[in-house]
Amino acid sequence: MRQFKGISTAFVLFFSLSVGTVFSQQNKSSISPRSILINVNQESIFDEVIDYLIEKGYFIQSLDKDAGFIHAKMFTENKKLLSSKSGERKTFNFFIRPQGEYSFEVILDIYVEEQFFGGSTGAYIYYYEEKGRPEDSKIYRDILEDLQKWIEIQ
Helix, strand or coil: CHHHHHHHHHHHHHHHHHHHHHHHHHHHHCCCCCEEEEECCHHHHHHHHHHHHHHCCCEEEEEECCCCEEEEEEEEECCCCCCCEEEEEEEEEEEEEECCCCEEEEEEEEEEEEEEEEECCCCEEEEEEEEECCCCHHHHHHHHHHHHHHHHHC
């Protein structure tokens, strides 16, 4: 009887640890790779994101503080000599949503267009080819983690 009690105690302990692990993994994965949680004062979060974007060279096209929305663009020039691709234009949409009194979720959406040129040497014709939303989550993570570090330093 004593051996049965020890086995049942071990089983209950193992089961509760397994269930706790499953629930904690579900909690971590509920935040998208395209979003990050930031703990700051409500009055400063929006301004902090704007300051970050300006400091990093983004062009802020429009914003709405009440809606928690920032629309920014950045053009990266292609420096390759023998390429018809002259650069890449990225559009960034930041959505800031409250998650509590001092916690905010910053969601990032990116849209990419590549700029090409053609025509003769004297009369270039520029056009954009739409590439859409990047699927590589590393692009999103790098920007969001850099934003989070920048806000923590401020």
